[in-house]
Amino acid sequence: MELAAAAALGKLIGAGLAAIGSGVSAIGIGHVAGNYLAGALRNPSAAASQTAMLFIGIAFAEALGIFAFLVSLLLMFAV
Amino acid sequence: MADPITEAAEGAGQAAGMPQLDFSTFGNQIFWLVVTLVVIYLILIRVALPRIGGVLAERAGAITSDLTRAEELRRKATEAEAAYEQALADARAQAGRIAGETRAAIQAELAAEMDKAEAQIAARAAESETAIAAIRDEAVASVTAVARDTARAIVAAFGVTADDKAVDAAVDARVNEVDA
């Protein structure tokens, strides 16, 4: 009985820890967008052609945050 | 035995926790997804894409043909302007020529008319001169006759019978004196 309670506790703590990853990926996305903006302000004429790269970069950075979110969900509901 | 969260989730839904991991529904989802994708693909390839692509191509064609037509019209306008300029220059030259010709013709006619008029005037003047001369001669003759008659009457009034011939000679001499 105590073992089960400990397992439930650990699951939720683990889920909370995994959710930190979402926040870290937010930092990554901020880096991508901020550097894009800095580059775009330096050379505005080249900015429009690189928006696709911006979204691809954001997508890659975001995917890892989504992984963390998924791990957290799995811990909460599926384990 | 289970933790409260899983228990609650199990109580609410059919699947434990995440419905996304309920493998019993995967077959259903995949089947309908494939059906949906095939239907969308068929709609796109049979109807939508050819139609929109056709409309876009038609619009591009219309714009191109409009541009070429505008170009052609502009060329035609330029040509028409050149032709108009040419016609204007021709007309101007012709007008100048006609004006010159007319002027020359008028000049010649005028000269001829002048000559004719002058000749007429000269003829009339000569005629008049002869008429005047005749009238004067006549008048002179009349004056002589009247003077002779008057002199004869005066002489008769004085009671003097005078020779007609002498009177006439005297009068003639006086008249000639006056004339001279």
Added chain:
Amino acid sequence: MADATGGPSGLQIHPMDQFVVKPLFGGDTVSFYTITNVTLWMALAILAMSLLLVWGTRQRAVVPGRVQSMAELVYGFTYSMVEDVAGKDGVRFFPYIMTIFMFILFANVLGLIPMSFATTSHIAVTAVLALAVFLGVTVLGFVLNGAKFLNLFWVHSAPLVLRPILAVIELISYFVRPVSHSIRLAGNIMAGHAVLKVFAGFAGVLGLGSILPIAAISTIYALEVLVAVIQAYVFTILTCVYLSDALHPGH
């Protein structure tokens, strides 16, 4: 679909209930041909797409109306995306990419309607899409380029010593592609909808104070609309990037 009930045990939020696959016309068993809410919302996606691309362009006007302008905009947007990213020779795959884009876009946006069912929030759906792209691109790469397709993993611009290590990394990243490709879409949609449900649960128990969660929901909803469109765009443009790799493996 009550998300929160102020039961004796306090706050009870079931953010995942909205993703449950249910038969529409009664019954409990979900066999593969059962007409479920998945069927309904996918059919609605087809309907919405046809409404835009078929019904909207029925006049074939040279000077387009509003709906036709939007249809042409979507067409031109996707076409230029394929052309820019995958190159001129990628244009022949435009119908397939348009199919994927239209399905994901309309499924995402329709899923945002309250009480609706987001088909793209299910890993089964996105995994099939991503695997189709992955397998198609891999097969295409080998068919078009033969063994030269493996140049994708053997980076010629790197020093010779580093190449084996890079090859391992490239290989791993190549096989992670379908995983990240599918989970990104499903995770984004799932996360957004779950967050909306959680805030809705707060609103259900706070009484007068529920104005705060409602304001938060409105803001997050706007963000989710953006995410729905951007995720469809990202999925499509990554498909184009993978396709470009298959067409020109020498980088």
